[in-house]
Amino acid sequence: xxxxxxxxxxxxxxxxxxxxxxxxxxxxxxxxxxxxxxxxxxxxxxxxxxxxxxxxxxxxxxxxxxxxxxxxxxxxxxxxxxxxxxxxxxxxxxxxxxxxxxxxxxxxxxxx
Amino acid sequence: xxxxxxxxxxxxxxxxxxxxxxxxxxxxxxxxxxxxxxxxxxxxxxxxxxxxxxxxxxxxxxxxxxxxxxxxxxxxxxxxxxxxxxxxxxxxxxxxxxxxxxxxxxxxxxxxxxxxxxxxxxxxxxxxxxxxxxxxxxxxxxxxxxxxxxxxxxxxxxxxxxxxxxxxxxxxxxxxxxxxxxxxxxxxxxxxxxxxxxxxxxxxxxxxxxxxxxxxxxxxxxxxxxxxxxxxxxxxxxxxxxxxxxxxxxxxxxxxxxxxxxxxxxxxxxxxxxxxxxxxxxxxxxxxxxxxxxxxxxxxxxxxxxxxxxxxxxxxxxxxxxxxxxxxxxxxxxxxxxxxxxxxxxxxxxxxxxxxxxxxxxxxxxxxxxxxxxxxxxxxxxxxxxxxxxxxxxxxxxxxxxxxxxxxxxxxxxxxxxxxxxxxxxxxxxxxxxxxxxxxxxxxxxxxxxxxxxxxxxxxxxxxxxxxxxxxxxxxxxxxxxxxxxxxxxxxxxxxxxxxx
Amino acid sequence: xxxxxxxxxxxxxxxxxxxxxxxxxxxxxxxxxxxxxxxxxxxxxxxxxxxxxxxxxxxxxxxxxxxxxxxxxxxxxxxxxxxxxxxxxxxxxxxxxxxxxxxxxxxxxxxxxxxxxxxxxxxxxxxxxxxxxxxxxxxxxxxxxxxxxxxxxxxxxxxxxxxxxxxxxxxxxxxxxxxxxxxxxxxxxxxxxxxxxxx
Numbered sequence: 001x002x003x004x005x006x007x008x009x010x011x012x013x014x015x016x017x018x019x020x021x022x023x024x025x026x027x028x029x030x031x032x033x034x035x036x037x038x039x040x041x042x043x044x045x046x047x048x049x050x051x052x053x054x055x056x057x058x059x060x061x062x063x064x065x066x067x068x069x070x071x072x073x074x075x076x077x078x079x080x081x082x083x084x085x086x087x088x089x090x091x092x093x094x095x096x097x098x099x100x101x102x103x104x105x106x107x108x109x110x111x112x
Numbered sequence: 113x114x115x116x117x118x119x120x121x122x123x124x125x126x127x128x129x130x131x132x133x134x135x136x137x138x139x140x141x142x143x144x145x146x147x148x149x150x151x152x153x154x155x156x157x158x159x160x161x162x163x164x165x166x167x168x169x170x171x172x173x174x175x176x177x178x179x180x181x182x183x184x185x186x187x188x189x190x191x192x193x194x195x196x197x198x199x200x201x202x203x204x205x206x207x208x209x210x211x212x213x214x215x216x217x218x219x220x221x222x223x224x225x226x227x228x229x230x231x232x233x234x235x236x237x238x239x240x241x242x243x244x245x246x247x248x249x250x251x252x253x254x255x256x257x258x259x260x261x262x263x264x265x266x267x268x269x270x271x272x273x274x275x276x277x278x279x280x281x282x283x284x285x286x287x288x289x290x291x292x293x294x295x296x297x298x299x300x301x302x303x304x305x306x307x308x309x310x311x312x313x314x315x316x317x318x319x320x321x322x323x324x325x326x327x328x329x330x331x332x333x334x335x336x337x338x339x340x341x342x343x344x345x346x347x348x349x350x351x352x353x354x355x356x357x358x359x360x361x362x363x364x365x366x367x368x369x370x371x372x373x374x375x376x377x378x379x380x381x382x383x384x385x386x387x388x389x390x391x392x393x394x395x396x397x398x399x400x401x402x403x404x405x406x407x408x409x410x411x412x413x414x415x416x417x418x419x420x421x422x423x424x425x426x427x428x429x430x431x432x433x434x435x436x437x438x439x440x441x442x443x444x445x446x447x448x449x450x451x452x453x454x455x456x457x458x459x460x461x462x463x464x465x466x467x468x469x470x471x472x473x474x475x476x477x478x479x480x481x482x483x484x485x486x487x488x489x490x491x492x493x494x495x496x497x498x499x500x501x502x503x504x505x506x507x508x509x510x511x512x513x514x515x516x517x518x519x520x521x522x523x524x525x526x527x528x529x530x531x532x533x534x535x536x537x538x539x540x541x542x543x544x545x546x547x548x549x550x551x552x553x554x555x556x557x558x559x560x561x562x563x564x565x566x567x568x569x570x571x572x573x574x575x576x577x578x579x580x581x582x583x584x585x586x587x588x589x590x591x592x593x594x595x596x597x598x599x600x601x602x603x604x605x606x607x608x609x610x611x612x613x
Numbered sequence: 614x615x616x617x618x619x620x621x622x623x624x625x626x627x628x629x630x631x632x633x634x635x636x637x638x639x640x641x642x643x644x645x646x647x648x649x650x651x652x653x654x655x656x657x658x659x660x661x662x663x664x665x666x667x668x669x670x671x672x673x674x675x676x677x678x679x680x681x682x683x684x685x686x687x688x689x690x691x692x693x694x695x696x697x698x699x700x701x702x703x704x705x706x707x708x709x710x711x712x713x714x715x716x717x718x719x720x721x722x723x724x725x726x727x728x729x730x731x732x733x734x735x736x737x738x739x740x741x742x743x744x745x746x747x748x749x750x751x752x753x754x755x756x757x758x759x760x761x762x763x764x765x766x767x768x769x770x771x772x773x774x775x776x777x778x779x780x781x782x783x784x785x786x787x788x789x790x791x792x793x794x795x796x797x798x799x800x801x802x803x804x805x806x807x808x809x810x811x812x
Contacts (some may be wrong), residue, residue: 002398002401002402004577005468006464006465011468011549014465018459018465019459021413022450022454024454025412026454029420030423033419033420034423043227065464068375077409078409082416085413086420087463089417089420090424093420095618095621096370096622108391117738174730176755177772181772181774182774185774186728186730186731187718187719191719192717217788249716250777253708253713254714255710258713262713262716263713265718266719266726266727269670269716304631318645324655324702324709325660326709326723326724327659327660328650328653328654329709330726331646331649365807369624370624373624373628373631374631376635377627377631377634377635378633380635381634381635381638385641385642386643393725393798393800394724395724395796395797397652404643462682463799467800467803468803470801471726472729549804552803552804553733553803554740554742554805555732555742555765558732559769609668
């Protein structure tokens with residue numbers, strides 16, 4: 001058996017945890033980026049709080065969707081992927097923008 | 113009135129149209145390509161209105177099944193509703209690309225005359241197809257009907273002759289894009305755009321043949337639908353956005369193009385095999401469960417990337433913006449895309465739950481918000497950019513005359529679509545629960561779910577919000593025709609050397 | 614402006630990555646498509662040969678796989694005629710073509726895809742609503758010929774319109790629906806009690 005369908009009683013939890021995974025992943029990513037910009041400690045803690053909620057949601061999602069065997073890899077991928085993806089993207093933002101002068105659009109006839 | 117007075121009235125009307133068109137063609141604010149783009153945008157808006165109208169008719173039939181029974185049946189209204197949507201969005205994309213083609217390549221469009229001809233041919237063909245949909249509707253079960261009336265495959269119902277016409281028009285468009293870039297400057301955006309257009313046209317041919325075997329039929333049908341909507345269209349929007357960021361916000365070309373490539377990698381990397389989530393139940397092998405499930409979970413990643421990037425940008429730049437309506441719609445795009453494609457998509461995508469939600473109002477809920485959020489919004493933003501230029505690149509920021517109009521339109525459209533989405537979500541939840549899980553998907557189960565008061569009420573609410581959307585749409589159309597007229601303040605000039613990099 | 618963009622964040626790196634990711638995904642999709650096509654060709658175990666319309670078809674829970682699967686039984690010729698594979702294919706083909714030209718998919722779903730104004734047709738042949746197996750074929754044909762008079766609205770007031778379906782088209786549609794009900798759809802729809810399977 002490749003999949004075990006969601007039980008009737010778990011319908012709501014399945015939808016809700018799925019939606020929450022995407023929402024908390026985004027909130028985490030957003031707060032993480034904001035924490036980097038504002039360098040505010042509280043925002044940083046907020047980001048981690050969002051990530052912890054994300055982990056709980058991934059857990060609930062995996063249980064109600066009856067994940068077993070290799071499907072658990074998906075849970076792991078989500079837990080790790082959503083943790084590191086925003087960091088990776090952040091580093092990319094910083095690195096790709098190194099050619100840009102800070103806080104201004106003027107670059108004075110510079111050519112790449 | 114006699115026939116003669118009708119003819120006279122028509123002649124006056126026709127000459128008025130010709131005069132207005134001639135006046136528009138003499139507009140000094142627009143380049144040749146931009147004039148062609150406005151043609152596309154105009155038809156796109158007309159088709160958007162048609163989408164709203166036929167959506168209302170179809171929605172009404174859920175509440176009053178005898179409404180227009182055997183005159184304009186649900187299948188006709190629904191077909192025009194979704195076809196108008198696909199076509200107006202394509203018109204918007206083609207127009208947007210014509211809009212920036214000359215600036216991006218640095219030379220005038222190579223085959224502008226051909227472009228105009230293709231536009232009129234396509235518009236004529238679309239008109240004929242819609243008239244046949246409405247007046248003839250269906251044919252007998254033979255090849256002639258497939259060639260001349262409709263092919264009966266959701267989203268790509270257009271008869272075969274029109275399919276061929278569409279491919280020819282796209283080839284003309286493709287020629288114009290590549291030849292213009294080749295004659296002028298080739299850029300990263302040009303490269304991505306060219307390859308994406310090849311894929312777009314190539315994929316369409318995957319939906320142009322008839323097979324008896326419905327599993328094979330739907331396999332290829334999803335190639336067109338999914339790989340258009342969740343891959344090539346997204347990249348097309350990526351190209352349009354990339355250019356807009358350079359042009360409007362002065363972001364440097366190298367940065368924009370690097371990110372365009374990152375987006376392509378993320379979108380195609382998750383989207384191409386994400387196709388698997390449509391292959392759970394159509395007869396295809398079980399390994400699609402795994403592929404579809406895993407890649408669907410990856411599909412939100414580009415959205416997360418955008419969130420991080422936009423926050424980074426808001427910290428790194430201080431943007432001046434003198435087109436508030438366009439900016440508003442780009443923000444609506446960010447939220448709509450995230451909610452519609454990301455959240456609404458992931459809620460019912462894994463096979464464990466999709467077994468119950470597949471083919472219910474869940475898909476309608478997701479479809480409404482995702483198409484609106486991902487594509488309608490970005491097209492509307494571009495229409496506002498065009499309107500600004502048409503009126504002489506005037507100020508369209510704060511304290512704009514009659515600013516209530518675009519604001520009200522935006523509020524009504526966004527609230528309306530969101531309201532429909534939530535109403536359909538409730539209907540879908542109820543349907544998947546009662547029809548699928550409890551009753552086991554029998555016909556009796558289907559109707560038990562349809563007759564349930566939760567479902568019936570959801571359909572009424574959908575109608576209420578549908579009307580709100582339609583009013584917003586009408587207001588939007590009116591606003592686009594009027595906004596910026598009489599405005600004399602110029603738009604702020606964006607310091608911009610990105611284009612010339 | 615002396616700062617250098619690191620290699621992993623450079624335009625060329627991502628250009629190459631985009632090309633490889635797109636190309637790789639597409640090649641994988643093509644390979645999977647070849648395999649899927651070989652598995653869903655009519656006549657295999659997932660999609661039955663068209664002559665399956667000569668057989669009795671049902672749908673039952675497979676206890677080991679924990680999911681519903683089509684069951685092909687003994688002879689049960691459609692409209693009392695045993696057809697050769699070619700004859701059956703021709704009939705099903707006519708049915709499929711009619712289903713397309715009558716635009717069924719913009720009210721109904723087939724294999725779950727389409728519109729949601731009317732019931733799913735995937736297992737229409739097996740629906741209990743037809744009462745008994747013996748009278749099913751005739752009921753289906755009559756319904757298609759005059760859906761208004763033979764309306765099956767289940768209290769919803771939603772009636773199928775008259776689509777000018779001819780006798781031969783109606784029979785072909787029934788053949789198509791019977792053939793489609795034998796496709797192994799990985800357990801979709803779930804929990805469906807087929808006609809004749811009520812205990």
